Amino acid sequence: MKFRDLRADEVECRVSTCKSTGCSLLLYKDARCDMNILDETVGIMGWKRHHELINGNLFCTVELYDSEKGEWISKQDVGTESYTEREKGQASDSFKRACFNLGIGRELYTAPFIWIPNGAVKMIKQGDRYTTYDKFKVSEMEVIGKKITSLTINGEKSNEIVFKWSEKQNDTSSQKITxxxxxxxxxxxxxxxxxxxxxxxxxxxxxxxxxxxxxxxxxxxxxxxxxxxxxxx
Known part of the structure; x- marks a missing residue:
């Protein structure tokens, strides 16, 4: 069974690291995205999930019904707790990881290194560390063969492009920095x-x-x- 690629509006951006010079971003999907794709691909009756504690860790098993074999096929993975709600965070994370095992959103692992320089993002110094309250969104994303080949990210408030990358473009790595x-x-x-x-x-x-x-x-x-x-x- 093959799941479709994620759309740009289904991909979220999370700030990973902050420095005085800017911040890096990671791409991720949320649990609602996984549920929607499962529903549209196999139907609401064609999949199920359950959670269990193994050695103190919360695991999620997602099962898909194989009508040809007449049996349920399962994928399982463990979750990590969130900073806010431990149980809910582990349940959601383990579900998303299990869905990665099924192939949903696996293209996110092929994302390029995303760096937003200071000037395109407002950096705030808190003690000896830097942070930002700016948020970002994926406005365009192309996936070919489960690999991200182009990506555009905008500032959520300004809607201005802060990152643009394409595998199809001529190699810009030899260009001089601005x-x-x-x-x-x-x-x-x-x-x-x-x-x-x-x-x-x-x-x-x-x-x-x-x-x-x-x-x-x-x-x-x-x-x-x-x-x-x-x-x-």
């Missing part, structure tokens, strides 16, 4: 005790404007792991 990203990168270096001159030297570059998108992504993602090499003396 002025906004240059300033954000300098802030990132100051915040994390990194020397931009050492970074430029390691990439054999003369100016920060020579940094490419691929190099910028690597610096943001792995900068703290190279403090022995890039750290301020």
């Amino acid at each position: 002025d906004v990203k240059q300033r954000a990168l300098l802030d990132f270096c100051d915040e994390n005790g990194l020397d931009i001159n050492k970074i430029l030297e390691s990439y054999h570059l003369k100016e920060i404007c020579d940094i490419t998108e691929r190099q910028h992504l690597a610096i943001i993602k792995y900068g703290n792991q190279y403090k022995d090499k890039w750290g301020v003396s």
Whole structure:
């Protein structure tokens, strides 16, 4: 049995990490999305679910009726608790994970790394950490062969595009970073005790404007792991 791909309006965005330079996002689906797809694909009488505790962990089993074999086919997975409602969070999470096992929304695992730079998102400093109250939505998403091939994300309030990516486009990883990203990168270096001159030297570059998108992504993602090499003396 093959389930259809998720539509853009069925995909949610969650802020994953926040820094002074911006934030990263993760894509996810909610339990209602899974229930709707199950209903439309096999009918409300064609599937069932139940939960059970195993070694203190809540598992969900989702079963689909195979009319050819005349039996129920099941997939099971465990959930993790939410920060607000433990039991409800575990039940919902285990159900969504079991549905991933069935193939519903599995394309979300192929999403690209999503980074929203400061300027496109409002960062708020709380003590030594950064956070944001901005929310985002997926406005466009193309899936081919259970793989996301293009993705556009907008700010929920502004409705402005804050992230746009396509596998079909010419490779933009060799393009130079924008002025906004240059300033954000300098802030990132100051915040994390990194020397931009050492970074430029390691990439054999003369100016920060020579940094490419691929190099910028690597610096943001792995900068703290190279403090022995890039750290301020």
